[in-house]
Amino acid sequence: MTTKAVTAELGRAYDPSEVERHWYSYWNDKGYFQPQGDGEPFVIVMPPPNVTGELHMGHALFVAVEDLMIRYQRMKGRRALWLPGADHAGIAGQWVVERELAREGLTRHDLGREAFLERVWEWMDKYQIRIREQLTSLGASCDWTRYRFTMDPGPARAVRTVFKQLYDEELIYRGERLINWCPRCNTALSDLEVIHREVTGSIWELAYPLEDGSGEIVVATTRPETMLGDTAVAVHPDDERYKGLVGKYLILPIVERRIPIIADEAVDPEFGTGAVKVTPAHDFNDWDMGNRHDLPRISVMNFDGTMNENAGPFAGQQSGEARRGVVAHFREAGLLRGEQSYTHSVGTCERCETVVEPLISTQWFVKMKPLAEPAAEVARTGELRFVPERFTGVYLNWMDNIQDWCISRQLWWGHRIPVWYCQACGHQWASVEEQQTTCEKCGSAEIEQDPDVLDTWFSSGLWPFSILGWPDETDDLKQYYPGHVMETGHDIIFFWVARMIFFGLKFMGELPFHTVYLHGIVRDAKGERMSKTKGNVLDPLDITSKYGTDALRFTLITAAGPGTDLKLAEDRVEANRNFANKIYNLTRFVLSNLEGAEIARDEQGDVAEPEGEALALVDRWILTRLHRTMAYASRQIDNYQFHEAGRTIYEFLWSEFADWYVEAAKVRLRGDGDAGAATQTLAYVLERALRLLHPFMPYVTEELWQRLPHKGDSLIVAPWPEPGREYAEEFEKFEAIKEATRLIRNARAEHGV
């Protein structure tokens, strides 16, 4: 439907479901979600939700904030564009479908790659629709005609284009490195996908005998099973205890390997015995130390977490079993020098919480230094701004200490690595075209594509330009890149924000946005993170069906400032529903007094600002209050202080307009000659105030505004109100009257009059 009957009487009480029923499709059908007019563009790229399930409060929060900015700028005459999309969520996406299969007693290997991917696509098609419905129900005024999925052909081609260029410039390379491996997910992970958790275990002290039989060195370890892969023992070069031993050799028990004693600055002589076992194949420190001293790397573990053939008698065992076996061996041999309880942090898989193993593996990496330097520079110069400011430091700290990015994943769901290998001549190349049939060098048809897929954040990093059609030089790309504000959670600064920045600079030569606005995390009323396992999740759609979308949005916006976590208590949403009811009834009152009244219009056709001799003191006071509120709210929104702007408008409408102005007007409206000024002022103040409130509470304001004298067919495209005249003297005078009135009422209450 494209029209909405607004002739129906307003009921006695505000009913959110009634008010919200029609407006979304009204706006969308009229095309108001697409860029309007010929003003300067204002573009926000929506963080594409993962297509792994239902939307949660975090999504409701970003919708509320981004929609506020978009609606505000649209009313200010900017060509506002909010670009919606969804993310295929690589490892998480594969995970949800595997879990579904597991309920049928199947694994992805039972289906095979092709059938499994079909299954994933079914899921994605189904949940993309759900997510779109949910964004719709939250009132997101985004442009659905430009909706994209990260696995759509366009964005997929952008991924291959970027990959190929980086590959040809040797900024992407393939190499054998020590990487984080999740034995459960059976894939490599980037550093960011590893979550360190405190674990209480044991630390064992193991004695390694010197080769010449003159003694032993004791090392401490929390992972005894890795000793099977030790290729040295290291001490600090200045450590007097070991000075004479550096350069000598030890005999590693069990495997009977001859390993050197080396000196390295990285060893902390204060810790333990001051001697460290070095296992380059299973520890990141040791990997580096191994490189410095040219030590061999001996891997003792398979990718499934079992011990391999290098583990001697423990080959084939699970690592935990091998750990107990190694300790037992040392004990029996009289070489166990101690065992203490010990708390330390271990890396776990972000997705499944399995302990991550550092393993040597051949993976694809992005060389980060050349990309990170310009990305750090823009933050230093202020070209890129973070709100709140403090996140600049967090961002720079990461950029300045960046490691190469492991981008290959041993998964099936995701963008396949566009690298081909020729069996005939050994040539290897990257391709922008999805399919290759022959070797580009020798023409042989015996070619194979790399089986792995890319880290999901690789495609997310290109999103601000791939969503606009890049690498094609589309009209949209010319008009709407770069965007303006990136609004997202502070938990994905590194995962996503940083990557959009360096990819944007690299491939577009320009930042994708100049401001990064970071919101906090939505917690429950007790301050705990909402999670399904805790059972404290508030479903946004439950809340909106109870109190209305407007109430939830207003609550999320006003509950906390930028970057601050917010606790969502239901009674707060209820209070804001009551606010919606308040303005609903306020409007009913005003409307009842507008019947038959002459309302003056200005040149634009809007309700005219009341002026002249007929104005009473109270009129001038409320006009001053309104104009000051307009100025203040605009300034606060411009400064990203949405919570402050929201509260200010709330205060104005309730405590000033309803409590004082409307009450004072009642007397004047009874019939003596002064009614005209009051009516005009009521209509003017309410109409303008609804405009102020619209970005915060889109539905109820539209519903009410439609019934007031106005110009245009929707509040969504009504101009943002500009402050009119202030009457400072009258303002002060009425403030004094308010104070006096309060004192009188107080006295009356005390004396029971």
Place this chain on the structure above:
RNA sequence: GGGCGAUUAACUCAGUUGGUAGAGUGCCACGCUUACACCGUGGAUGUCAGAGGUUCGAGUCCUCUAUCGCCCACCA
């Protein structure tokens, strides 16, 4: 080990150019008056974590301390 944030009324939180402490919820008393009981009027409750400093003046700026929380980092 570094870095950041929080600490304001019983509870949950606002308070950005330093100027006599605010809201919502809860509590108490009264109240159907051209909208609203999803309401109105009035009320009670705060050494703004603690100590010191800058200032005519500090919740707001500086230093230190305490408690809680978060992020980063390879403590074997």
